Amino acid sequence: xxxxxxxxxxxxxxxxxxxxxxxxxxxxxxxxxxxxxxxxxxxxxxxxxxxxxxxxxxxxxxxxxxxxxxxxxxxxxxxxxxxxxxxxxxxxxxxxxxxxxxxxxxxxxxxxxxxxxxxxxxxxxxxxxxxxxxxxxxxxxxxxxxxxxxxxxxxxxxxxxxxxxxxxxxxxxxxxxxxxxxxxxxxxxxxxxxxxxxxxxxxxxxxxxxxxxxxxxxxxxxxxxxxxxxxxxxxxxxxxxxxxxxxxxxxxxxxxxxxxxxxxxxxxxxxxxxxxxxxxxxxxxxxxxxxxxxxxxxxxxxxxxxx
Numbered sequence: 001x002x003x004x005x006x007x008x009x010x011x012x013x014x015x016x017x018x019x020x021x022x023x024x025x026x027x028x029x030x031x032x033x034x035x036x037x038x039x040x041x042x043x044x045x046x047x048x049x050x051x052x053x054x055x056x057x058x059x060x061x062x063x064x065x066x067x068x069x070x071x072x073x074x075x076x077x078x079x080x081x082x083x084x085x086x087x088x089x090x091x092x093x094x095x096x097x098x099x100x101x102x103x104x105x106x107x108x109x110x111x112x113x114x115x116x117x118x119x120x121x122x123x124x125x126x127x128x129x130x131x132x133x134x135x136x137x138x139x140x141x142x143x144x145x146x147x148x149x150x151x152x153x154x155x156x157x158x159x160x161x162x163x164x165x166x167x168x169x170x171x172x173x174x175x176x177x178x179x180x181x182x183x184x185x186x187x188x189x190x191x192x193x194x195x196x197x198x199x200x201x202x203x204x205x206x207x208x209x210x211x212x213x214x215x216x217x218x219x220x221x222x223x224x225x226x227x228x229x230x231x232x233x234x235x236x237x238x239x240x241x242x243x244x245x246x247x248x249x250x251x252x253x254x255x256x257x258x259x260x261x262x263x264x265x266x267x268x269x270x271x272x273x274x275x276x277x278x279x280x281x282x283x284x285x286x287x288x289x290x291x292x293x294x295x296x297x298x299x300x301x302x303x304x305x306x307x
Contacts, residue, residue, distance in 0.1 A: 049137055050173035058168050060110040065119075067102040079107065099123070105133055113167030114138045139212035140167035142177060151187075151197035151220040153253025160193045160216075164209040177209040187218045200260025200276070222251040222261035227293040230277075236303045237271070237281035245277040245300055247291055264292035270304040 062079040065072055104119040118135040144162045151158070164175035179189035183203035188196045195205065197220040207214045227249040237243070244259040251257060260276045267273040269287030272280045279289055281304040289300045 048174045052137070055115055055137075055166055055168060055170050056107075058109055058170075059107045059115060061108045061112070063106040063108055065102075065104040067104075068099060076108075103133065105135065107135070109167050111167065113140060115166055115168065137164075137166065137172045137175065137210055139164040139172055139175060139210035141165050142207050142209055142212050142214040144207075144214060144216055146216070149195065149216065149218045151218070152223040153251040154197055154199070154220070154222060154255035154258060156197045156253055158195050160195055160205075160207070162193065162207055162214070164212060172210060175209050177207045179205060179207050181205045186220055200258055222255070222257055224249055224257055224261055224263055224293050225252045225254075226250045227257070227263065227291070227296045227298070230289075230291045230298045230300050232300060233298075234301045236305060237279070238305055238307050239281045239283060240307065242278055242280040245273075245279060245289060245291065247277070247298075249293075264290075266290040266292065269302075271302050 059079045061076050063074065063076045065074050067073075100121060100123055102119065102121045105117070106114045107116040109115055115138060116135040117138050118133040120133045142162050142164050144160060149158060149160075160179070162177050164172040164177060166172060177193060179191075179193055179195075181187050181189045181195075181203050182205075183201065184198065186197070186199045186201040187203040187205060188198050189205055190196065193207075195218055197218075200220050200222055202217055202219045205216055205218055207216075224247065227247060229248045231246045231248065235243075245265075246259050247257045247261050247263060249257045251261065263277075265273045265275060265277055267279070267287060267289050270281065270283050270285035271287035271289060272282050273289045277289075277291065279300075279302060281302070284304055284306050287302050287304060289302065291298050291300075
């Protein structure tokens with residue numbers, strides 16, 4: 001017995017600036033399963049992503065996954081723009097339109113990269129079932145116009161200007177990028193994409209949007225404008241023990257100096273010091289560490305004892 005086939009008619013208007021985009025099968029419109037698409041954010045604003053027509057014109061194929069009672073079938077068909085219409089045609093077996101049917105749709109570029117994706121669950125047992133899918137843009141990359149960002153003062157704020165992009169290179173207008181910092185005590189990330197310096201050091205920050213992610217290194221190194229002393233001025237260490245000297249004064253932004261500020265360090269005797277002011281007890285005895293800023297020098301005296 002020959003199996004009856006139903007045609008999946010994709011029909012729906014999308015508000016895309018001044019034009020309406022339709023996905024239809026022009027030969028069988030009005031029959032089979034009608035599936036409408038739209039784009040909007042959580043508030044229901046259909047213009048949230050701006051005019052998507054330039055990207056939709058680059059849709060080359062449409063990949064569907066139909067899942068019914070735990071059984072899935074993938075189908076990929078050609079998609080083509082004719083004027084303001086994106087056309088495609090899919091055939092379903094009659095039994096595949098009965099009961100609950102989960103539909104996933106991916107709109108692909110010519111390089112088979114996903115440009116849009118969405119899914120829905122529909123009851124397809126009626127004579128003319130319909131379903132609606134909210135398609136979401138898929139970002140391939142997040143572009144940031146710098147490799148490493150440097151702060152010279154504590155409390156400085158820099159807005160990271162990042163853009164989520166489709167696989168075609170087109171920007172995704174209105175895409176929200178969510179930022180996190182692995183070291184918020186060094187760099188804190190705010191919800192609006194602003195980075196705020198909180199302490200000296202290096203922090204990695206991560207941005208995510210619509211399936212894409214990016215990482216950047218942000219460095220905070222206070223440049224002192226005024227230097228008045230160091231602490232502790234006199235202390236005792238055990239061999240192998242270390243601590244960071246704290247300079248006093250202000251950076252170029254007017255914030256108090258913190259450990260790790262940019263200045264010169266000179267060690268003599270039983271201790272060593274790195275370029276961030278970290279002092280290490282090397283051998284029993286006494287040592288000194290000088291902090292230097294131009295012609296200004298302040299000294300810390302350290303006694304090193306055996307463990």
